[in-house]
Amino acid sequence: MRQYRKWGWGLGIASVTAVIAFGVASWQVNAAPTPGASPGAEQPRVSDPDPGPEPTAGTGNDALTSAEVEKAREIAVTPELKEKAKDASGAAGPEFLSADIVDTDGGRRAEVYLYDYATNNLIKQVVDLGGSKLTDSYSAAGLHLPASAHEVDTALDLLLADPLASEFKDAYAKATGSQFAGKDGLKTTAHVFKAQAADPAVAQCGEHRCLRLIVEAKGRYLDLGHLIIDLSGRTVARLS
Amino acid sequence: MTYRKTAGAAAALLTVASLGLAGTPAAAKAPVAVAQCAASSTVKETLPNGTTWQLCWRVQDRAGLVLDDVFVSSKRYPTPVQVLDSIRLGQLNVPYDSGETEYNDLTEYGFGGSNLETLGGEDCKGGSAREGSDGGPEARRRKVLCVSAEPSGLAYRLKDYNYETGADKLYSKQGHDLVLRTISKVGWYEYVSEYRLADDGQISVRLGATGDLSPGDYVKADRGWPIGKGARDYASMHYHSAIWRVDTNIDGKGGEKVEQYDTKTDGRGSMAAKLKTSMTKIDKEGTFTKANRRWWRVVSEASKNKDSHKRSLELVTGADDRYEANPATTPDVTFTEARGCEKFATDNADPQCKTMKTILDYVKDKQTLKNPVMWVRVGFHHVPRDEDQSPMPLHWQGFDLLPRDFTDMNPLTPADRNGVNGQTDN
Numbered sequence A: 001m002r003q004y005r006k007w008g009w010g011l012g013i014a015s016v017t018a019v020i021a022f023g024v025a026s027w028q029v030n031a032a033p034t035p036g037a038s039p040g041a042e043q044p045r046v047s048d049p050d051p052g053p054e055p056t057a058g059t060g061n062d063a064l065t066s067a068e069v070e071k072a073r074e075i076a077v078t079p080e081l082k083e084k085a086k087d088a089s090g091a092a093g094p095e096f097l098s099a100d101i102v103d104t105d106g107g108r109r110a111e112v113y114l115y116d117y118a119t120n121n122l123i124k125q126v127v128d129l130g131g132s133k134l135t136d137s138y139s140a141a142g143l144h145l146p147a148s149a150h151e152v153d154t155a156l157d158l159l160l161a162d163p164l165a166s167e168f169k170d171a172y173a174k175a176t177g178s179q180f181a182g183k184d185g186l187k188t189t190a191h192v193f194k195a196q197a198a199d200p201a202v203a204q205c206g207e208h209r210c211l212r213l214i215v216e217a218k219g220r221y222l223d224l225g226h227l228i229i230d231l232s233g234r235t236v237a238r239l240s
Numbered sequence B: 001m002t003y004r005k006t007a008g009a010a011a012a013l014l015t016v017a018s019l020g021l022a023g024t025p026a027a028a029k030a031p032v033a034v035a036q037c038a039a040s041s042t043v044k045e046t047l048p049n050g051t052t053w054q055l056c057w058r059v060q061d062r063a064g065l066v067l068d069d070v071f072v073s074s075k076r077y078p079t080p081v082q083v084l085d086s087i088r089l090g091q092l093n094v095p096y097d098s099g100e101t102e103y104n105d106l107t108e109y110g111f112g113g114s115n116l117e118t119l120g121g122e123d124c125k126g127g128s129a130r131e132g133s134d135g136g137p138e139a140r141r142r143k144v145l146c147v148s149a150e151p152s153g154l155a156y157r158l159k160d161y162n163y164e165t166g167a168d169k170l171y172s173k174q175g176h177d178l179v180l181r182t183i184s185k186v187g188w189y190e191y192v193s194e195y196r197l198a199d200d201g202q203i204s205v206r207l208g209a210t211g212d213l214s215p216g217d218y219v220k221a222d223r224g225w226p227i228g229k230g231a232r233d234y235a236s237m238h239y240h241s242a243i244w245r246v247d248t249n250i251d252g253k254g255g256e257k258v259e260q261y262d263t264k265t266d267g268r269g270s271m272a273a274k275l276k277t278s279m280t281k282i283d284k285e286g287t288f289t290k291a292n293r294r295w296w297r298v299v300s301e302a303s304k305n306k307d308s309h310k311r312s313l314e315l316v317t318g319a320d321d322r323y324e325a326n327p328a329t330t331p332d333v334t335f336t337e338a339r340g341c342e343k344f345a346t347d348n349a350d351p352q353c354k355t356m357k358t359i360l361d362y363v364k365d366k367q368t369l370k371n372p373v374m375w376v377r378v379g380f381h382h383v384p385r386d387e388d389q390s391p392m393p394l395h396w397q398g399f400d401l402l403p404r405d406f407t408d409m410n411p412l413t414p415a416d417r418n419g420v421n422g423q424t425d426n
């Protein structure tokens, strides 16, 4: 990257003849100083506009506003899904993963992604925000989006309730130098995990929804890469 | 990329022009489309040399920062011309040399939502921290985008001798970039998504990595580097293969064509080797590999500059480690026909097209390119070093989009150089 900038001087050589032939040039006055910049200031200014309050609805391909996300989510979770789908903790209704603007030239539409733990399907619901209706619905197994905060919490609880919690506690002690005394103060996120090679302990991950936790405690990260939490099967496995 | 290469590229252009491929003068200008977004998601800034960039920005849950509807204008060419429909990351694949770990950081973790950092400290010193949705499930509005104008060094320099006055005339100008960046925290790593929009029309795209090394991935000596005391703790070497998704929309007219240029030796002249440049049209989806002096451009069929040359964007790549152990991170550049559900270069997960999982699936049917999307992969094999602790100094990877014939001359050409365009008639 940036090579052209670096080597740009080379271009000047070719132009010299042309310049002499024309012989019309004058001292180029330096650009007027940037408004507000003191002499010798290195960085010119950019504007710093007031963002104002959040609009109810976005324009064009703007990100969904919080009101639009809420609305899209309400429409996406149909009565049928509310009744038959299950979330990560086994409660009725699908797990809400994310909502995104659909890049189109028409009106504003949202893609809402849900995960149904009853069927292990990723569901994409397309919502016409202007018309307040569900326009398309797709679902497939074996596909995953990043984990929701609720899924991460659920996975941590599963791990702490599992016999492998001892390995979590060892990792905690090794990273922080103190005994694990509860999950308060932990900062937890997760990667979705899909089995690559034939590791029998986690072979179902992919068809199942599995997470690999990243836990920060007292400014240190725990070494937990070998522990996989299968949210669909509600089990914890150790990579061999 | 050197002066030599630049000269070769100029030769290629002459070849094309002489073949009559440059086409007829541009048709009457269509009305300029304005960027379609709210004022709060618009960035419109004029750099000291008079170049204005205008675009819409947003954050997507998985991809992080997305730039839409990117337009450029300058003092010399004041009508804004669209460059890009959108640009964003399309994946960040991170396999460790131990073979025990591989992350798809965009699709298994996400650059937006709660993983997008609120700017603080000196993240945006001298710039403007812009507020917008983090793209997460609650669409929280936070100060997440840093917009700044930064010096880019010498933009041009030319000393001209005037025979009539016997005096030197010096043209010397400092350049500036409009810089947009967001920061995403992926566990212990922190990634900077950065776009540098230069006052000469160049777009530099890069990803920076900082934060800390993985606390867990320590390995044997042949797969790591000792970073603690003595020869005990070998931090695992690993890859960061970044893939960007670039959707051009030159002058708002779309329908660009893709061309590949190759320059090969062609016998000897009286002093040096002769080189010959040829162009290959890429009219179907496919994956492509870099070679010495090979480059690609996305060229408009409908939009021309004042010299009747078709406007185009050239892909300029630099430092790059190819991760050939994964077929999907092997191609250097992949061109696909734009399709809404083909969102990520690997680990794509859209139930609407559930078999379309990687760029290799996208190109399999070799569709004709009508609205090409360019996927650019740039890899960095990270060999940890003592200095990586702590925090790790930023390491960067990326590429440039170079305007090729967007304007008939340098957009920063001073008025006195107006006539210097093409060969001088004597």
Ligand SMILES: [Cu+2]
Residues within 6 Å of the ligand: B209, B238, B240, B382
């Ligand atoms: Cu690294």
